[in-house]
Amino acid sequence: MLFEKGTGIGKNVMNNLLKLHFEKVGLQTSVQDFGRIGHQASGVPVGGAMDQKSMKRANLLVGNPLDTPVLEITLLGPRIRMEGSGVIAIAGADLSAQINGKRLLLNQLIKVEDGDILKFGRPKRGCRAYLAVGGEWLLPEWLGSRSAAFYLPDATPESIPTKGSTIGIRAWEGHQLSEISWLDGEEVPEYSIRVLPGPEFDTFSRVEVAHFFSQQYEVSNDSNRMGYRLEADVKIEGKRKELISSAVVPGTIQITSAGNPIILMRDAQTTGGYHRILNVIEEDLNKIAQMKAREKLRFSICKSSNPFKLLT
């Protein structure tokens, strides 16, 4: 286990403008918050930070309300030049963050000054890092959220940084640091993901269910903010009745017609037509967000939650 020290602050509000200049954007860097909840009836994905636990922790460190936007940084990070000063913190994946070439620790409050260069190196652990900046993010909202809508870039143009773009923050500087110690997850040979039965769980045979839970799955390269595709030796390809499309939620596990599972993630569409075998519990969805292609996982059914079925 990695035992890291973090810091919390009592904040000393000093409004000044901190600008993040993107000299490089990295693999996939976007602004995320808790997403847009309540627009599913219009077909709008919920969106939001993939690992919400790390997003909250990063915000806590810099003294922000926990729903303040953060920068979600995927595997290969951006290079950001700071104009102005403020405080930042990084939580989640260890993507070898550095300020002016000096290595940064995760879960620490860090002061940045005008001209500082924040960049990232080799991904060491996890998949997504969260950069919080103390203050108010000056970005337009769409449907109550600043989360990047990749499917409609015009709706949130400033939430999807591009080379040469800038994000402004009315920043504050913190002092009076108090210590927080957190246990961060570590790379494991195999993740264990807890699930609940989904709406079509009963349409799978006992043998199929037994296969599903006995085998190990590998995260496919074709995995992203919309969904994680999984591969395994035994496919669940029994002939099934076609379904009439119905709602899905982040965490729903569908079995495709080819018999492979897909775990729907935050940017997943709001409706689907595949059989919904299971739902990942919300806490473990954050864990999946830190998994990279080719990593391995197994599922375990959550017994304590007492799922129920009522019929009339």
Next chain:
Amino acid sequence: MKIQAFGESALLIEFEQKISKDIHQQVMTCKEWIRKNIQSGITFLTPAYCSLCLGFDRQLWQAKELAQYIYSGFDQNVITEKQVGRVLRIPVCYELAPDREALEDQLGLDWTTFVEKHTASTYQVYMLGFLPGFPYMGILDAALQCKRKRNPRKQVPAQSVAIAGLQTGIYPMDAPGGWQLIGQTPMPILDIYTEQQFLFQVGDQVKFYSIDPEEFDLLKDAFRKGHWNWEECYE
């Protein structure tokens, strides 16, 4: 009606699993009933053809409590809201139809007949999904029933009108897609710069009418410049 837990903070309410106006009326009545009778802690409601997904605050409600409350208070046989949805008239240029020839072959229809049949029905918006603002409309004339494309297109242009199975829909934005493309509307069906943003709501009634490429260009221009009275599309 069957209610089951769907993950930790949602319920799935399922009605008879078939596509029909009557069943959808039950879905919409249930949605209204929940809105009126459960005042707090509902985070979202996603209606579909014959199901309704209800998100709830699990700090406030337990799935079982909510389910029992709905079972005991809501009667699916009493359709209180005879909702006659809005009626929208949507112009379509059927000459901008990339899949015309394939469909003429597959269905054994000439294009004039195809257009007559597609414009003859009034469709109901059963669900929005797949993309923000994408309306799933039905029920298509059985003579127009076709399969999805075997190889989905990487990029379907925004405002393409499409069909698949017994459904018809419109792409709100450029996106990959596997439906057969039968025309294009000059109307933006998702416009983030207007207050309403989404042209369609679940429950709307939709009628298509045919326009030629010249009218298409004129209307497209009018929409772009904002010289269009939106009221004109409501009957």
